[in-house]
Amino acid sequence: MPTYTLKINGEDRSVDVSSDTPLLWALRDHMDLVGTKYGCGIGQCGACNVHVDGNAIQSCLVPVAQMEGKAITTIEGLSEDGTHPVQEAWKEVDVPQCGYCQAGQIMTASSFLDKNPNPTEDEIKSAMHGNICRCAAYNRIQQAVALAAEKMGE
Amino acid sequence: MSTTISNSFSRRAFLRTSSLAGGGMLIGFNLFTACKDEVKMPVDIASLNFNDFNAFIKIADNGMVTIYSPNPEIGQGVKTSMPMIIAEELDVPWDQVHVEQGILNTKDYTRQVAGGSQSIRHGWDALRQTGATAKQMLINAAAAKWGVDASECSASGGVITNAKGETLGYGDVVKEASILDVPEKVALKDPKDYTIIGTDAGNVDIAKIVTGKPLFGLDYKTEGMAIAAVLRPPAFGKKLESFDDSSAKKMEGVIDVIRFGDFKGGGDKVAVLANTTWQAMKAKEALSAEWSDGTPMESTSNHDKLLTDLLDGNTFETLRKDGDVKKAFRNADQVVERTYESPFLPHNCMEPMNFYANVSTDKIHLVGPIQTPERTAGRVAEQLKRNIEDVHLEMTRMGGGFGRRLYGDFVMEAAEISHLAKKPVKVVYSREDDMAAGIYRPAIKYRIKAALKDGKITGYHLKEASINSNMYGLIPNFFPAGALENYQVDVAKYDSNITTGAWRAPYTNFLSFAEQSFFDEIAEALEVDPVQMRLDMLQKVKGTTDERIQYSAERMEDVINLAVEKSGYRNPKDGVYQGFCAYYCHNTHVAEVADVVIENNEPVVKKVTVAVDCGIVVNPLGALNQIEGGVVDGVGHSMYGNFTFKDGVPEVNNYDRYRLIRMKEAPKVETHFVKNTLSPTGLGEPTLPPAGAAVSIAMKKATGNRIYKQPFISNMAEREIIG
Numbered sequence: 001m002p003t004y005t006l007k008i009n010g011e012d013r014s015v016d017v018s019s020d021t022p023l024l025w026a027l028r029d030h031m032d033l034v035g036t037k038y039g040c041g042i043g044q045c046g047a048c049n050v051h052v053d054g055n056a057i058q059s060c061l062v063p064v065a066q067m068e069g070k071a072i073t074t075i076e077g078l079s080e081d082g083t084h085p086v087q088e089a090w091k092e093v094d095v096p097q098c099g100y101c102q103a104g105q106i107m108t109a110s111s112f113l114d115k116n117p118n119p120t121e122d123e124i125k126s127a128m129h130g131n132i133c134r135c136a137a138y139n140r141i142q143q144a145v146a147l148a149a150e151k152m153g154e
Numbered sequence: 155m156s157t158t159i160s161n162s163f164s165r166r167a168f169l170r171t172s173s174l175a176g177g178g179m180l181i182g183f184n185l186f187t188a189c190k191d192e193v194k195m196p197v198d199i200a201s202l203n204f205n206d207f208n209a210f211i212k213i214a215d216n217g218m219v220t221i222y223s224p225n226p227e228i229g230q231g232v233k234t235s236m237p238m239i240i241a242e243e244l245d246v247p248w249d250q251v252h253v254e255q256g257i258l259n260t261k262d263y264t265r266q267v268a269g270g271s272q273s274i275r276h277g278w279d280a281l282r283q284t285g286a287t288a289k290q291m292l293i294n295a296a297a298a299k300w301g302v303d304a305s306e307c308s309a310s311g312g313v314i315t316n317a318k319g320e321t322l323g324y325g326d327v328v329k330e331a332s333i334l335d336v337p338e339k340v341a342l343k344d345p346k347d348y349t350i351i352g353t354d355a356g357n358v359d360i361a362k363i364v365t366g367k368p369l370f371g372l373d374y375k376t377e378g379m380a381i382a383a384v385l386r387p388p389a390f391g392k393k394l395e396s397f398d399d400s401s402a403k404k405m406e407g408v409i410d411v412i413r414f415g416d417f418k419g420g421g422d423k424v425a426v427l428a429n430t431t432w433q434a435m436k437a438k439e440a441l442s443a444e445w446s447d448g449t450p451m452e453s454t455s456n457h458d459k460l461l462t463d464l465l466d467g468n469t470f471e472t473l474r475k476d477g478d479v480k481k482a483f484r485n486a487d488q489v490v491e492r493t494y495e496s497p498f499l500p501h502n503c504m505e506p507m508n509f510y511a512n513v514s515t516d517k518i519h520l521v522g523p524i525q526t527p528e529r530t531a532g533r534v535a536e537q538l539k540r541n542i543e544d545v546h547l548e549m550t551r552m553g554g555g556f557g558r559r560l561y562g563d564f565v566m567e568a569a570e571i572s573h574l575a576k577k578p579v580k581v582v583y584s585r586e587d588d589m590a591a592g593i594y595r596p597a598i599k600y601r602i603k604a605a606l607k608d609g610k611i612t613g614y615h616l617k618e619a620s621i622n623s624n625m626y627g628l629i630p631n632f633f634p635a636g637a638l639e640n641y642q643v644d645v646a647k648y649d650s651n652i653t654t655g656a657w658r659a660p661y662t663n664f665l666s667f668a669e670q671s672f673f674d675e676i677a678e679a680l681e682v683d684p685v686q687m688r689l690d691m692l693q694k695v696k697g698t699t700d701e702r703i704q705y706s707a708e709r710m711e712d713v714i715n716l717a718v719e720k721s722g723y724r725n726p727k728d729g730v731y732q733g734f735c736a737y738y739c740h741n742t743h744v745a746e747v748a749d750v751v752i753e754n755n756e757p758v759v760k761k762v763t764v765a766v767d768c769g770i771v772v773n774p775l776g777a778l779n780q781i782e783g784g785v786v787d788g789v790g791h792s793m794y795g796n797f798t799f800k801d802g803v804p805e806v807n808n809y810d811r812y813r814l815i816r817m818k819e820a821p822k823v824e825t826h827f828v829k830n831t832l833s834p835t836g837l838g839e840p841t842l843p844p845a846g847a848a849v850s851i852a853m854k855k856a857t858g859n860r861i862y863k864q865p866f867i868s869n870m871a872e873r874e875i876i877g
Contacts, residue, residue: 001406017432018406025432029381034373035366037553038431039504040585044809047504075366082365090364094356094775097783098229099363100370100504100553128817132809134504134554135229136786137779138820 004064008033009077015064023067024048024059027074035075035103039132046131049104050074056111075103078110086110089148097135105131109145117152119145210256211240211288217312217325219246222256225277226268226525227359228555229783230838231776234358236277238773242350243285243343246312246324253358258527258547266549268525269560269656271740271836274772278833286340288331295331296322345770345831354775359551369551371508371522372582379510379578380409380427382571383434385441386591387422389802390652391451394422397443402426405440407433409577414570417537425571431582449651451802454497454597457621460648461599464619465493470644473630474702477640479605482613486605490679494602494668495863498797499595499657500804502814505553506588511568512578513538518545518569519578523552523559530562534569557656561593586807594797595657596621596650600668604676605640611676611691613640616669618661620647622654625661631702632662632738633710634669637691652799658787659839662739664864666843667792667850670735674851675860684851685718685734705738710745712828713765717745720826721763730760733851735844742840743767743828746785748821748848750856757856757870759789759821759849764841766825769832780837782823788845790815796865813867 001016015030027033039047043058050059051073112127210222221237237253296314297304306317399411407429415421428434509522531545568581598620605613624645677684695707736745749761794813798805806812850861863869
C-alpha cells in the first residue's frame with residue numbers, strides 16, 4: 001500500500017492506505033480521529049465535514065491521494081481545548097440532542113464564519129443547509145452560529 | 155413542607171450497599187415505581203418490563219458524587235435529566251455531580267430501555283426516593299458521629315448541619331453511612347424547594363461532543379477487531395442461493411468471508427471481514443451472489459390496493475366501541491367520510507446501525523448503540539445457547555434512535571459473525587444498508603366517518619388498515635374517545651415480509667394528522683370554530699369514570715388555551731395562515747399552531763407555536779430541545795418523508811433521493827409550558843404527532859386544498875370529496 005503524508009491539525013501524519021481511501025476513513029480508522037463522522041458516504045449530509053485549506057469539505061468524497069500538501073483540520077484540531085467561539089456557542093446554546101452530526105455542523109459553521117463574520121439569518125441558513133441534523137435541532141444550530149459570530153466579533 | 159413517604163426499598167434491595175476499597179460508598183438500588191398504568195409497546199417489545207427501575211449512586215470520600223445513568227441515551231436527554239432528579243433529593247450541587255452511563259446489569263437493573271417516552275415518567279418516584287434515601291443515610295451517619303438525634307440534623311448542598319451549627323460533608327460520613335440500615339421512611343422535597351429540578355442543565359456529554367471525543371458505537375474499537383460489512387438480500391422476499399467471494403478474498407485487508415444469518419451455519423447474508431471499514435465496504439461490493447425467490451416480492455402499488463381492500467373489507471378487530479355508530483349514521487343529517495394515507499418510513503438515524511461483538515468461550519462482550527440492551531442480550535444468549543451471565547453489554551451514546559434501535563437485529567448479526575469468525579468484530583452498516591435493511595414505520599391508511607346532526611358530531615368511526623401490526627395499548631382511548639356518545643375504532647392488518655416496527659410516536663405520528671385534519675373539516679362542515687368545537691367536545695370527558703381514558707380534559711383545555719393565546723390565533727397577522735391541533739399521546743398534552751405564509755407562490759411553514767403540559771419540567775433546556783426537535787421532525791416527515799418498494803426493493807437508499815428536512819425548511823419553534831407541579835411525563839415523542847396535522851390545516855387555509863396523504867410535498871394539490 002502506498003504511504004501518504006497528510007498535514008492534519010498542524011502535524012504531519014503518515015498513513016498506509018490504498019489511494020482511493022476517502023479522507024474520512026483514513027482519519028477514523030488509521031489516525032484515531034473519530035470526531036469526523038460517517039453519515040451517508042456520498043456528500044449529502046455533512047456529518048464528515050472537515051477543513052481543507054480553510055474550506056469545509058465532505059471528507060467522505062475526497063481520496064487521501066488528493067490530500068497531500070493540504071492543511072487539514074478536524075474537529076479535534078479546531079481548538080486545543082474546545083474553546084473555539086463556535087464550540088463555546090454550541091455549549092452555551094446546548095445545541096446537541098444525539099450529538100452525532102454536531103462535529104460536521106461545527107466545522108461547516110466555523111469555516112463559514114471565517115469568511116463571513118457578520119452573516120444575516122438567511123446567510124446562516126444557506127450556509128448550514130448542507131448539514132443534516134436528524135434530531136432536527138436546527139433552531140439551536142442557527143442560534144449558535146449567530147452567537148458564535150457575535151463572540152468572534154468581540 | 156416536605157412529603158414523608160414509606161420507603162419502597164426492602165432491606166434486601168440494599169444488600170449491594172458497600173464501602174469502596176478506595177474510600178467512599180456505592181449505593182445500589184433496586185426499585186419499583188408506583189406507576190400502575192402500564193404502557194404497552196408494539197408487539198415486538200411487549201416483553202419489556204416498564205414498571206421497574208433502578209440506579210446507582212457512588213459517593214467518594216471527597217464528597218464527589220457519581221451517578222450512573224442506567225437508561226440508554228439516544229438524544230432524548232435522560233443521561234442529564236434522570237441524574238438531576240437523584241441529585242435534587244440527594245441534595246448535592248449539580249456541578250459536583252459526575253454522570254456516567256451504566257452498563258447493562260441484568261442482576262441489579264431491571265428497566266434499561268429507551269422507548270415510549272417513559273424514562274422520566276416511570277423513573278420519577280424511584281429516582282427521587284433513591285436520592286432521598288441516600289441523603290437520609292448520610293444524615294443518620296453524621297448524627298451517630300455527633301451523638302445526636304438525626305431529627306436535629308439537616309443536609310443541603312452536600313453538607314450536613316446539626317443543631318449547634320457543626321457541619322460534616324457527605325464525604326466525611328460516607329463510609330459509616332454505607333453500612334447503616336435503610337431508613338423505613340424518607341422525606342421528599344416540596345417542588346417549591348427544588349434547586350436543580352426546573353433549572354437549565356446542559357447536556358452532560360457536551361464537552362465531548364463539541365470536541366469530537368469517541369462516544370458513539372461507530373467510534374468504538376479494540377485491538378485486533380475486524381470490521382464486517384454485510385451483504386443482505388437485495389429485496390424483501392429473496393433468499394441467498396450461492397455467492398462467489400473469489401475477488402473479494404483477494405482484496406487488500408480482507409480477513410474472511412462468512413455466510414451467516416440463521417445461527418446454524420447457514421443463512422441469507424454474507425459478511426466480509428476486513429481490517430478497516432473502507433476495505434470491508436469495498437470488498438462487499440466485489441462479492442457476487444445468486445438470489446432465489448422466497449416469499450412474494452411486494453411493491454408499493456400492491457400495498458396501496460391491499461390497504462384499500464382492508465378498509466373496504468370485514469376483517470376488522472374492534473378495539474373500542476361506545477354506543478351505536480351505525481344508528482348514528484342512519485339518523486345523521488350529514489355523513490362525512492375521508493381516507494388518509496401514509497407511506498413507509500425509514501428511521502434514518504444519523505449514526506448507521508453498528509455493533510461490536512466479541513464472542514469467546516468464557517464471555518460474550520457486546521458494545522454499541524441499543525435501545526433495548528436487556529432484551530437484546532437475552533436474545534444473543536439464547537441464540538448462542540449461552541448463559542445470560544456470560545453476556546457483558548455496554549451501551550454507547552447513540553447517534554439517534556427513533557425506534558430503530560429497539561430492535562437488536564444488528565447486534566444479533568455482530569454476535570453471530572464473531573461467533574463464527576472466532577474474533578472480535580464490529581458490524582458497520584453503510585447508509586445504503588441502513589436504509590434498505592430497515593425496520594420501517596409501516597404504510598397505513600385511516601378511514602374516518604362522522605355522523606353530523608343538529609350541529610354536533612353524533613357518531614365517529616375510525617378504521618385502520620396497516621401492515622404487520624396495528625395501533626396498540628391505549629391509543630384507541632385517546633381523544634375523541636370519551637367525548638362522543640357513539641364511537642368505534644376498528645383495525646385490520648396485512649402480513650408482509652417487509653420488516654416493520656416502532657417509529658418515533660408509533661401510529662400516533664400519522665393518526666394525529668388524519669384525525670385532527672378530519673376535525674378541522676368537520677368544524678368547517680358544521681360551520682363552527684374548530685378550537686371551540688374541541689373545547690365543547692372535552693366537556694363530556696370531565697369527571698369520566700372510564701379508566702381507559704387517560705388524557706385529562708382540563709389539561710387539554712390548558713394547552714389549547716395557551717397555544718391559542720401565545721400564537722395570536724384569534725388575530726392572525728395578514729398573510730399568515732394558521733393551523734391548530736391539540737393532541738395527547740405518551741402521557742403528555744400538547745397543542746400546536748402552525749403558521750404558513752406564501753413565499754414565491756409556495757406555502758412555507760414559518761413557525762410553530764407549542765403549548766405543552768408535561769407536568770414538572772425537570773430540565774427546561776433539554777425539554778425545549780426535545781420539543782423543538784419533535785416539532786421540526788414532525789413537520790419534516792409529514793412534508794417530505796416517503797419510502798416506496800418495487801418488487802421488494804426499496805426505491806431509494808441514500809440522502810440524494812431520500813429527503814430529510816434541512817435548515818432552510820425548518821420552522822421556528824416557540825414553546826410555552828403549562829406551569830404546574832404534577833409528576834413529569836416524557837417529551838421524546840409527544841410533540842411530533844401534532845405538527846403534521848397543524849401544518850396540513852394551515853396549508854388548507856393558505857392554498858384552499860385539503861391534504862389527505864403524506865408526504866405533503868407530493869400531495870398538496872390533491873382533493874377528494876366524498877361526504
